[in-house]
Amino acid sequence: MNPEEKIKSLRLAKGLTQQELSDQSGISLRTIQRIENGEVKPSLYSLKKLSEVLEVDLVGFFKDSEKETFVPNSKHSKTMNGLFSSFTLYRIPLLGSLSLVGLSILTFLFWPNSRPNESQESQNYAFEVATVNCGSETECDIEVTKKDHGGNILWQKTYGGTSYDKASQILPTEDGGCLVLGSTSSFGAGNYDVLLLNIDGSGQLVWQKTYGGFFNEYGEKLKSTSDHNGYVIEGTKQTCPGANVSADCRDFIWTFEINNQGDENGIKTLGDKFD
Known part of the structure; x- marks a missing residue:
């Protein structure tokens, strides 16, 4: 049984909505919905709180589940007190071939478990990026690590506020830095907002933007x-x-454009319902 199915079955067995x-x-309704839909992995803090109500050791169950689904040769990323997702992207020095750069980005978007030490010599x-520190009352932070070939x-630096800050994707920039996309409840206008970090080559935060209501x-x-202008x-x-x-409430696919400074350019699309 999948972890999300386990939580849902335990909740229904107790007759709880x-x-x-x-x-x-004390876990938000939206978080519980996303956990049961398999959209997110619950933090250690959330697992402990749910265990108290459901009277089951969910922390132990999730650990056993991870052992059963372990895939040899997958990348082992550092954890800090919690569960996280990790993505690795490599920047290839410009060799006059934009297609090579594009191939590199696509490769690591769809194969995030590629090992850093398996990169080609041309990658310098x-x-x-990882979501870390998920075992405390303040929940999660975003950790970015830069490695040589x-x-x-x-x-290695950590970014975030006093609540949930979670990473989804990292994208290298031409100046040697990177952009980190994720979600935050530490900043912004509402419950969760889209979060975008611009980090320079030395790990300093250049700017931080949030999007949403x-x-x-x-x-x-x-x-x-x-056109590479945003x-x-x-x-x-x-x-x-x-x-x-x-x-x-219902979730819909949301697409919008920003310029290179992170400002919205007014082009937004609200797509089909996200199931």
Whole structure:
């Protein structure tokens, strides 16, 4: 049984609605919905709170589940007290071939478990991003690591606020830095907002932007525009019939463009419902 199925079955066995489980555990309704839909992995803190209400050791269950689904030769990234997702992208020095750069980006978008030490000699450094520190009351932070072609750490820094800050994708930039796309409840206008970090080659935060309104917005994918004068962000945007987040809220695919400074250019698309 998948972890999300386990939580749902335990909740139903106790005759609890998602709202009741949220009220008793202190975990937001939207978080519980996303966990049961398999959209996110619960943090260690969330697992402990849910375990108290459901009277089952979910922490132990999730650890056993991870052991059963272990795939040999997959990349082992550093964890800090919690579960996280990690993505690695490599920057290839410009060799007069944009297609080579594009191939590199596509390769690591769709195969995020490629090992840094398996890169080609032409790749002079790598970026890794992870969601970490998920075992505390303040929940998660974003950790970015820059490594040389031999896998040695050049720097490793943590970004985020006092609540949930989660990474979805990292994209190298021409100046030697990177952009990190994710979601945040530490900053922004509402519950969750799309988060974009611009980090220079030494790990300093150049600027930080959030996108969204009062309800939940999540950043999932980031790519350069065809004219290379900005970026396209794809994620989900929540719409609700009332003034507050409820079980009647729905998520839709949300796409919008920004310029190289992170400012929205007004081109937005609200797509089909996100199931």
